[in-house]
Amino acid sequence: MEQKYFNPFIINYKFYRDNKMASTPRITNYDEVLGLPGFLEQNLITPENFDSVFSDYQIRDRDMHCCLVSDRGLCNHKHNFGYVIKLKDGSLSIMGNDCAERKFGANGGIIQGISLYENTKEAEKKLGKVFDFAIRIDEYIERLRKIEVNLKIIEDYYFNLKLNIGSRNYLKLNERYKAANTKVEVKTYKLGKPDPDNPNEETLIYMATHTIGHISSLNIFDDRNFKEFEKKVFKLREALRDALKSHNQIIEGEKIQPAALRKRVNTILSQLNSFDEVETTINTRVSDIEKFRRTDPEILCYLTDDYEESKIFASLSMAFHGIENMKEETYLRSLEIKYSTAFRCHRIKAADHSVMRRSIFY
Secondary structure: OOOOOOOOOOOOHHHHHHOOOOOOOOEOOHHHHHOOOOEOOOOOEOOOOEEEEEEEEEOOOOOEEOOEEEOOEEOOOEEOEEEEEEEOOOOEEEEEOOHHHHHHOOOOHHHHHHHHHHHHHHHHHHHHHHHHHHHOHHHHHHHHHHHHHHHHHHHHHHHHHHHHHHHHHHHHHHHHHHOOOOEEEEEEEEEOOOEOOEOOOOOEEEEEEEEEEEOOOHHHHOOOOOOHHHHHHHHHHHHHHHHHHHHHHHHOOOOOOHHHHHHHHHHHHHHHOOHHHHHHHHHHHHHHHHHHHOOOHHHHHHOOOOHHHHHHHHHHHHHHHOOOOOOHHHHHHHHHHHHHHHHOOOEEEEOOOOOOOOOOOO
């Protein structure tokens, strides 16, 4: 004779089609309880007449009196949360959420019935999620395709970014990200009397430090490894395939051992539950990259006091403004004149010395 077993995962397909729980939904008012076929008030519950958990309730506007009976008598404790119990004669009654454990201990048949009910609801919830992915698989496949496109955009952007700004500037921006320091500052100077011993060198007298702007979308320099998302996308694609396979097997009536299906469902959801997070992370990074690209890089000419590194950002800033046929040195000099005029000083220099320091400190 074929062995029969209870499979909490094998649920009527109508549940997924109509988006309803296979088990009875939670009851939220007393009128619903009174309307249940077979419900009797003060219907005593004992380990001997207990059959199963029919539903659960959470009723705030009325205290429900537990009908569980032990060798110490009727429980009768007031509860707002508990279970609707089906008895062996088919009638229904009320039991508080923790009364069975307090009255009969964790190994009793009533406790096992509650555990089975809760596990079944959890199984339905998990399998419902899997079915949702399967039913909407075309949508998720399209979203996955867009994630892959955006990953390629991110990969290409960082490859070109590091080529364009150089490793030192990239490192400096990464250091600023770690320090959450978006502020770009410059120091202003006035010319002092020439040094007789060095008449060809300027004597600079420090005046003040000024903020000329803040670096936009500095978080794109977090040096995050987006290669790891390629593996995540692969696993998401596999999980979607498995979700569709499980969906088809179940609605076609194929028998699957509960333990095997439970393991498969948990594996599928361990991947697919991260779908939205992966998508949001990728989309946010593309958005931040676009924001950074649309921002004038002029202030980055004063990222550090390294003149050669400043020329790199001068080139990028000129390209941003559509300036052609101008040398980087000329552009940097025009910026110095601009800021010197604004701050009423003779010379202006980057306040940050942390990457390439000059031999003379000021």
